Amino acid sequence: MYEEFVKNYKPVYVAGGAAQNAARGAQYLLPPKSTIYFGCVGDDKFAQEMRNAAAKEGLTVDYLVNKEYPTGTCGVIITGHNRSLIANLSAAEQYKESEHLDLPEKWKFVENAEYYYIAGFFLTVSTSSILKIAKHAAEQNKAFVMNISAPFLCQVPPFKKSMTEVAPYWDILICNEAEAEAFAVSEGWETKDLKEIAIKVAQLPKINTKRQRIVIFTHGNEPTIVGHQDGTVKEYPIIQIESKDIVDTNGAGDAFVGGFLSQYVQGKSIDECVAVGHWLANLNIKLVGPTYPEDKLSYPGNSN
Secondary structure, eight states: OHHHHHHHSOOOOOOOOHHHHHHHHHHHTSOTTOOEEEEEEOSSHHHHHHHHHHHHHTOEEEEEEOTTSOOOEEEEEEETTEEEEEEEOGGGGOOOGGGTTTSHHHHHHHHHOSEEEEEGGGGGTOHHHHHHHHHHHHHTTOEEEEEOOOTHHHHSHHHHHHHHHHGGGOSEEEEEHHHHHHHHHHTTOOOOOHHHHHHHHHTSOOSOTTSOOEEEEEETTEEEEEEETTSOEEEEOOOOOOGGGOOOOTTHHHHHHHHHHHHHTTTOOHHHHHHHHHHHHHHHTTSSSSOOOSSOOOOTTOOO
16 A cells, blocks of 8 residues: 555655654754654664654654564545544564663663653553653652553553553543543543543542643644643633645644643643644644644744
């Protein structure tokens, strides 16, 4: 199918990966080399293209290189405002904790970091790596952020088991409405009320009691919902956009995460974090793929 794409169409190549997209989004609004991304790639041209894209955006990447598998790719077919994704995860599924995270020089990066973000997709690869970082974050009272990433991760028993293991470490959980509803079903909650689900997730058992859990549900063109462990919940209307101005919604959720985290790590209020998340997502859907314009525009709360 990828060969058909290249042969019959003119594909646009964009550096991707859910967590890497979010890291790129955060880095876009932060000083150079504020963020570092871990993942696994092959020894090929796509890995080099991702390195080049990261370097251009100021993102530091430290990949585990697997020479037996090609770099993961994902074909995106856009029809109107709808998208179909065809993923070939390949090397992305070959991350080995013992070959990377456990190395003293790599773990030093973890120790030096103050905030951690992991996409739920990684639950299918190395739950032990997630737990190692999550436990470090809890012990050092550092922020641990995760994304559910996809409904099937709540529905398929092996992955749901892993998610249940990691859930007590969530300081911030982010997902969309479909993932939130899938999580509620997996927990046996008989409700589809997103506000109620947000509070229920926020009030699940938590290991680091020094931080109150925050749960964020994006909802397409509907308001974003933010639930807090203390039982409060708030809606944040998105930035409206005309249908004709939407180019590609692929990566919009990751852009929101990147914008949100770029402000969160600077100690901004949740209101400010959500505002910038909405701004970056709005910017993203006017472009092809999870990309951002080279000329940075002024965003909410920033006078530059």
